[in-house]
Amino acid sequence: MTMSLMPVLDEAAVRVAVRARPLLEKEIQDHCQECVNYNSERAEITLGKEKRFTFDHVFGPDSSQEEIYLDCVKPLVDSCIAGYNATVVAYGQTGSGKTHTMGSANSNVIQESEMGILPRVIRQLYKSIEEHKNAEFLVKCSFVEIYNEEIKDLLHPETPSKSIFIREDANGDIILAGVREEVVTSFENMMKFLELGSTSRTTGSTLMNQHSSRSHAIYTIIVQQRTIEDCSSDVETITAKFHLVDLAGSERAKRTGAVGARFKESITINSGLLALGNVISALGDERKRGQHVPYRQSKLTRLLQDSLGGNSRTCMIACISTADVNNEETLNTLKYANRARNIHNKPIINRDSRVLQMNQLRQELKNLQEELVTMRLRENETGLDYYKTKGVTADDQSEFLNMNQQGYASQQEILNLTEELQDCHLMISKIKGQLVEAQAQKDQFQLKIHTINREMNSLLQMIPSWEASREILEPAMLFLLQMAKRILADTKGECDGNQIEKGRSASREGKKDDCTNQLKKENSASSNDTPSIMKHYLKTIQVLQKKLAMREQELKEKNNAILEVTSDLARDEKIFSEKMAEIKSLKNLIRDITKEKDCLLQKVQMDASIISNLSQDALVKEGELSRLRASIESLQTQPQDGNKGQQKGFQEFNNKVSHKYPTSVDDDVESKDGREIKEMSINRRPNMTYGGQRPNSEGHAISEYGGPFCTHDNSYTTENAYRQLIVKDSNFPEPNSMCLEKKLHEIALAWHAEKQAMENMVEAERKTWENRAMCAIKKHEQLERDHYALKEELENTKSLMQKAGLGIRLSAQSVRELNSGNMDHTNSITC
Numbered sequence: 001m002t003m004s005l006m007p008v009l010d011e012a013a014v015r016v017a018v019r020a021r022p023l024l025e026k027e028i029q030d031h032c033q034e035c036v037n038y039n040s041e042r043a044e045i046t047l048g049k050e051k052r053f054t055f056d057h058v059f060g061p062d063s064s065q066e067e068i069y070l071d072c073v074k075p076l077v078d079s080c081i082a083g084y085n086a087t088v089v090a091y092g093q094t095g096s097g098k099t100h101t102m103g104s105a106n107s108n109v110i111q112e113s114e115m116g117i118l119p120r121v122i123r124q125l126y127k128s129i130e131e132h133k134n135a136e137f138l139v140k141c142s143f144v145e146i147y148n149e150e151i152k153d154l155l156h157p158e159t160p161s162k163s164i165f166i167r168e169d170a171n172g173d174i175i176l177a178g179v180r181e182e183v184v185t186s187f188e189n190m191m192k193f194l195e196l197g198s199t200s201r202t203t204g205s206t207l208m209n210q211h212s213s214r215s216h217a218i219y220t221i222i223v224q225q226r227t228i229e230d231c232s233s234d235v236e237t238i239t240a241k242f243h244l245v246d247l248a249g250s251e252r253a254k255r256t257g258a259v260g261a262r263f264k265e266s267i268t269i270n271s272g273l274l275a276l277g278n279v280i281s282a283l284g285d286e287r288k289r290g291q292h293v294p295y296r297q298s299k300l301t302r303l304l305q306d307s308l309g310g311n312s313r314t315c316m317i318a319c320i321s322t323a324d325v326n327n328e329e330t331l332n333t334l335k336y337a338n339r340a341r342n343i344h345n346k347p348i349i350n351r352d353s354r355v356l357q358m359n360q361l362r363q364e365l366k367n368l369q370e371e372l373v374t375m376r377l378r379e380n381e382t383g384l385d386y387y388k389t390k391g392v393t394a395d396d397q398s399e400f401l402n403m404n405q406q407g408y409a410s411q412q413e414i415l416n417l418t419e420e421l422q423d424c425h426l427m428i429s430k431i432k433g434q435l436v437e438a439q440a441q442k443d444q445f446q447l448k449i450h451t452i453n454r455e456m457n458s459l460l461q462m463i464p465s466w467e468a469s470r471e472i473l474e475p476a477m478l479f480l481l482q483m484a485k486r487i488l489a490d491t492k493g494e495c496d497g498n499q500i501e502k503g504r505s506a507s508r509e510g511k512k513d514d515c516t517n518q519l520k521k522e523n524s525a526s527s528n529d530t531p532s533i534m535k536h537y538l539k540t541i542q543v544l545q546k547k548l549a550m551r552e553q554e555l556k557e558k559n560n561a562i563l564e565v566t567s568d569l570a571r572d573e574k575i576f577s578e579k580m581a582e583i584k585s586l587k588n589l590i591r592d593i594t595k596e597k598d599c600l601l602q603k604v605q606m607d608a609s610i611i612s613n614l615s616q617d618a619l620v621k622e623g624e625l626s627r628l629r630a631s632i633e634s635l636q637t638q639p640q641d642g643n644k645g646q647q648k649g650f651q652e653f654n655n656k657v658s659h660k661y662p663t664s665v666d667d668d669v670e671s672k673d674g675r676e677i678k679e680m681s682i683n684r685r686p687n688m689t690y691g692g693q694r695p696n697s698e699g700h701a702i703s704e705y706g707g708p709f710c711t712h713d714n715s716y717t718t719e720n721a722y723r724q725l726i727v728k729d730s731n732f733p734e735p736n737s738m739c740l741e742k743k744l745h746e747i748a749l750a751w752h753a754e755k756q757a758m759e760n761m762v763e764a765e766r767k768t769w770e771n772r773a774m775c776a777i778k779k780h781e782q783l784e785r786d787h788y789a790l791k792e793e794l795e796n797t798k799s800l801m802q803k804a805g806l807g808i809r810l811s812a813q814s815v816r817e818l819n820s821g822n823m824d825h826t827n828s829i830t831c
């Protein structure tokens, strides 16, 4: 058996319902999938797999218009008749079904089952009015829209927007000055006004909704009632306002395809909704309680000031789409709605007690006037007696009497009236204070009565289950049943009779005595029935006490667990922040290493291109070398005899050349006859090929190597020098081909060795850089693995916290940062 009562609902809290619309034709054609799951009984909604929210009501795509009206709005109509202000706000992304739910579109052709909230409210209102026979009702309505931050009177479109202002009246209630309210007398009459306003409302077609509302529409019903009590002349006036708000949908211009005027609309719509979100955050956040609420940020929030955090009972209906393409918008709407649940309003009955005060004051005035007359008469009589004793004639006496009476009357009257006026002022202020106090008391009592009512109802609902479990025996159950019924009857009587409201403590005391007597009587009756009942009571009390102790113990344990989990959480938070800092520094390191890696890769590429150039050059050189060899061979095959003198000359020449032009090409060279040959300092660069020239038979230089063989002034080469020597000293024979080949071979070998050395060096360098790049990549991978491990750890901690009933909330910014790895861990976790 469970003893827990149903949770008592806070009447002042903003109620939030979520309604999901089914997939539309177009969405089905586009193969959209449903991404929302509901549990209407537990009022839970899950988006995707993980994001779960709880609201006061959850309606799936199959729920009917009537269900939504009965669960969310009908209680508000009843409380409006009782004198409380009420508000229903439909919120959601564009095309999510706000207008459909509110029924604020032109609805004269709509079937009964499709009828939205607005026509149902009007119908219920007139039904209730008919039932309240002891009151006179005056019903008025107005219909406005906020379009591009301007208020338009939809029932009188000719009224310029500039002449409409939002003001606060003397009681602090928000009023719309400049908007004309229409008196309505019947359901049909009011429906006509609704249709008239709906046709004037600004709508437009977007990619997401063919008939999209481009403005926030507010339909207001004002109900004034005068309750006339039979036995008194007191008349009380109660005025309640019922706002039905169909907000424009939040939208992304990219998806709606809004351009031009539509785009401007879109911006103002979103900024109005943003201001509303700010107000909801300010009111819904425990930490921000008592701080400034930015109602003045937009016309919408200013108009809804009473409805959010003020004197109103409010229900917010968050409309969502089930299609997966709208996942992001749906999540935003659910978050928005979830915040609104924390808003607490201060609803009171709006009594206009001026009439009551006037009646009381009139009565006071009448009494005072009567008193005055008697006083004057008494004073006149005293004056007449004096003249009589002095011997004045009867005429004189009467004249004196008249004069005296007139003068005195006028003077005294002024004085008296001034005093009266002061007294009246005092009394008015006193009565005003008393009235406000009484009103507040009455509201508190009524709230208590509602709470007791609900508790008793739930008790009555629970009794059958006790019966089944037979844990509480029949007499005890009977007693509880009687008690519940009696309290219900009492509270009902209290509500119906307006007893508290009158502030007549005597009758209240009497009633209290009656109740006590009755209770005593019942107690004594039941105790007389049978003494065993007492035993049962005691037994039941003992059982209940045990259970209470158990519950207390459980509570203690849970508290301890919460403490433990909180300390765990703090520790985890610390670890988390440390890890995040580590990740941050590692990320920075990765960034640096990646940069370095990129540089290295560039260098490696450059080296590779150098190598390929060198290889190409090598190929070219090899070709040249083979050509050279061929030419040498051809030289060798020429007849040797006739050239002996020549060979000798060549030998001499070679000696000369090898003496004068050694392979060390940086030497200063001086000819035999003292002529100085220019210094030939040869710069060899790895990507340069060596070249040279040899003279042909006519004494012209033939380019054999083709590559640059640079000297300081780029004009001399060893071959040039050699050619010049030949030209200058014509006694020198042609160079010996063997000697030339040897020279060339030496040059080729030197070149090969150098090339090899270069290649080895480049290869070594490439390998070093490759190794470094590999290291960087490995480090990067390790860091990424660390990062994911940390993320997983965080998820685990989150789920642990959720299991422990604490839950972690990460801000969107933090989640983004976490995903990007740039998490700033301060203030990132909220428990």
Ligand SMILES: Nc1ncnc2c1ncn2[C@@H]1O[C@H](COP(=O)(O)OP(=O)(O)OP(=O)(O)O)[C@@H](O)[C@H]1O
Pocket: 020, 021, 022, 024, 061, 092, 093, 094, 095, 096, 097, 098, 099, 100, 101, 209, 211, 212, 213, 214, 247, 248, 249, 250, 319
């Ligand atoms: N519960 C529902 N069942 C069936 N159809 C629905 C439901 N809710 C909405 N629709 C359909 O979805 C479309 C868009 O609905 P509606 O115009 O009410 O959206 P909205 O939220 O008011 O959009 P906007 O903000 O652009 O004005 C309409 O064709 C409507 O008939």
